[in-house]
Amino acid sequence: MTDTREAAPVPALVEQFKGGLHAPICLTWEWTYACNLSCVHCLSSSGRRDPAELSTDEIRSVIDELQRLQVFYVNVGGGEPTVRPDFWELLDYAIAHQVGVKFSTNGLRLTRERARRLAATDYVDVQISLDGATREVNDAVRGRGSYDMAVRAMENLAAAGLAGFKVSVVMTRQNVAQLDDFAALADRYGAQLRITRLRPSGRGADVWDDLHPTAHQQRELYAWLLGHGEKVLTGDSFFHLNALGSDPLPGLNLCGAGRVVCLIDPVGDVYACPFAIHDAFKAGNVRTPGGFERVWRDSELFAELRRPASGGACSGCSAYDACQGGCMAAKFFTGLPLDGPDPECVKGHGVTALAATDRSAPPPQGNDHSHRTVPLGMPAVRTHRPDRFCDVSPLAGADLGGARAVPDERGTS
Amino acid sequence: MPAPLDPARPYRLSPGVALRPEPFGALAYHFGNRRLSFLKAPELVHLVVELDQYASVHQALAGVSERHRDAFRRALATLAAADMIIPQ
Ligand code: SF4
Ligand code: SF4
Numbered sequence: 001m002t003d004t005r006e007a008a009p010v011p012a013l014v015e016q017f018k019g020g021l022h023a024p025i026c027l028t029w030e031w032t033y034a035c036n037l038s039c040v041h042c043l044s045s046s047g048r049r050d051p052a053e054l055s056t057d058e059i060r061s062v063i064d065e066l067q068r069l070q071v072f073y074v075n076v077g078g079g080e081p082t083v084r085p086d087f088w089e090l091l092d093y094a095i096a097h098q099v100g101v102k103f104s105t106n107g108l109r110l111t112r113e114r115a116r117r118l119a120a121t122d123y124v125d126v127q128i129s130l131d132g133a134t135r136e137v138n139d140a141v142r143g144r145g146s147y148d149m150a151v152r153a154m155e156n157l158a159a160a161g162l163a164g165f166k167v168s169v170v171m172t173r174q175n176v177a178q179l180d181d182f183a184a185l186a187d188r189y190g191a192q193l194r195i196t197r198l199r200p201s202g203r204g205a206d207v208w209d210d211l212h213p214t215a216h217q218q219r220e221l222y223a224w225l226l227g228h229g230e231k232v233l234t235g236d237s238f239f240h241l242n243a244l245g246s247d248p249l250p251g252l253n254l255c256g257a258g259r260v261v262c263l264i265d266p267v268g269d270v271y272a273c274p275f276a277i278h279d280a281f282k283a284g285n286v287r288t289p290g291g292f293e294r295v296w297r298d299s300e301l302f303a304e305l306r307r308p309a310s311g312g313a314c315s316g317c318s319a320y321d322a323c324q325g326g327c328m329a330a331k332f333f334t335g336l337p338l339d340g341p342d343p344e345c346v347k348g349h350g351v352t353a354l355a356a357t358d359r360s361a362p363p364p365q366g367n368d369h370s371h372r373t374v375p376l377g378m379p380a381v382r383t384h385r386p387d388r389f390c391d392v393s394p395l396a397g398a399d400l401g402g403a404r405a406v407p408d409e410r411g412t413s
Numbered sequence: 414m415p416a417p418l419d420p421a422r423p424y425r426l427s428p429g430v431a432l433r434p435e436p437f438g439a440l441a442y443h444f445g446n447r448r449l450s451f452l453k454a455p456e457l458v459h460l461v462v463e464l465d466q467y468a469s470v471h472q473a474l475a476g477v478s479e480r481h482r483d484a485f486r487r488a489l490a491t492l493a494a495a496d497m498i499i500p501q
Contacts, residue, residue: 013437013451013453016436016437019436021435021436021440022433022434022435022436023433025440025449070431070433070440070442072431072433072442072444072449073442073447098431098444100444100447123444123447
């Protein structure tokens with residue numbers, strides 16, 4: 001964004017994004033709460049289908065609307081979206097209506113035949129969720145059999161020639177040490193690695209204390225990203241780590257919630273961010289008159305999120321420009337004030353703030369669709385979902401005198 | 414990789430690209446290579462849309478106010494590198 005300064009008094013793009021856009025850039029759309037797995041950190045507490053989920057026709061009509069709004073692609077997730085019997089039909093419908101799809105899956109339905117058909121389809125991206133480079137580490141979080149299922153899916157995609165599919169990893173205390181192994185694994189299948197931040201959202205709240213990377217691991221992660229940033233997608237999700245150094249990670253580096261990012265959940269509720277499934281961040285429902293567009297443009301919640309924020313307790317911090325106080329959802333679900341430091345603040349202010357917070361009564365999570373078998377001792381696991389403004393920062397890389405080209409990932413935060 | 418911008422030649426917006434108006438200018442999306450670009454000024458959007466009316470990029474830029482010209486030339490080079498604009 002350097003050249004604009006000498007050229008024209010155009011405010012930085014990031015500043016303009018804060019005021020909101022005509023339509024989201026990074027729209028996540030969950031098609032079902034149903035899932036074959038029960039991942040311990042599932043950010044949408046998925047498991048069981050919700051009886052009120054959007055029907056095939058309703059999904060089609062939202063796709064029509066997104067086409068009209070020129071939302072060029074969506075990140076489809078769940079639950080496990082492919083358990084919907086109409087999944088492939090809806091995928092084709094979206095693509096035929098100029099709404100490209102990247103879908104996140106645990107691999108369940110990616111047979112050889114399906115992989116071949118996907119490889120022959122334009123405008124579709126596949127993202128396989130995997131949270132360990134070894135069966136042991138992965139299955140501890142995602143459940144028994146999930147590693148083998150993901151590997152089979154990757155083999156099928158690679159054999160079908162679908163190059164460049166994504167392998168998406170949520171970084172935890174258990175797998176930060178496997179970063180190089182993940183990169184090698186992605187290489188082996190001709191895939192691209194994507195790593196994202198664990199947030200205390202959904203069932204993630206129950207395991208966050210134990211699974212979120214330690215301060216030492218955060219530094220390791222930052223250093224690794226600086227060394228491998230070009231090749232690895234992050235959904236722009238580690239911008240709070242920018243406070244560690246003078247080299248900002250590639251990306252937009254702002255919380256995009258309600259500004260460039262949002263979520264449509266399986267029952268049509270619109271939330272500010274996929275990691276913020278809670279009434280406090282619910283802006284409306286696509287079934288109400290005016291549909292998604294009215295919610296995106298007119299909701300009071302989004303208007304509020306688009307107003308300039310004060311840095312609150314962070315405003316005196318020398319790193320505020322780079323870090324922006326971190327992730328709204330991470331703060332909210334750990335009970336921290338939204339205008340203060342991130343729970344993983346690299347200056348240690350999050351730890352201090354957490355110590356002063358009553359952690360025994362965390363804010364309640366939103367709709368819980370977990371399998372009811374969980375309390376009976378089944379492993380609790382499920383697919384984590386895509387993330388947001390998500391994936392690469394639209395801004396990664398290019399030096400634009402007014403235009404900025406971005407690689408094929410999307411995302412924010 | 415597309416050839417670098419040759420300002421002596423005429424260019425046009427690629428037929429695979431859609432522009433979405435935004436407060437800052439426009440979002441450009443290329444359905445072929447799935448890249449997203451931000452056109453950060455309304456004047457730049459105008460220039461890109463009208464590009465095919467000119468015999469060369471040079472000529473198109475001649476009509477741009479001086480304070481924008483260098484930045485817009487660089488923007489066009491970025492757009493050409495992403496195949497968003499193509500020689501005609
Ligand atoms: S920073 Fe957190 S709340 Fe904001 S868009 Fe990213 S994940 Fe959502
Ligand atoms: S105090 Fe706030 S701005 Fe500073 S590093 Fe911590 S979270 Fe970021």
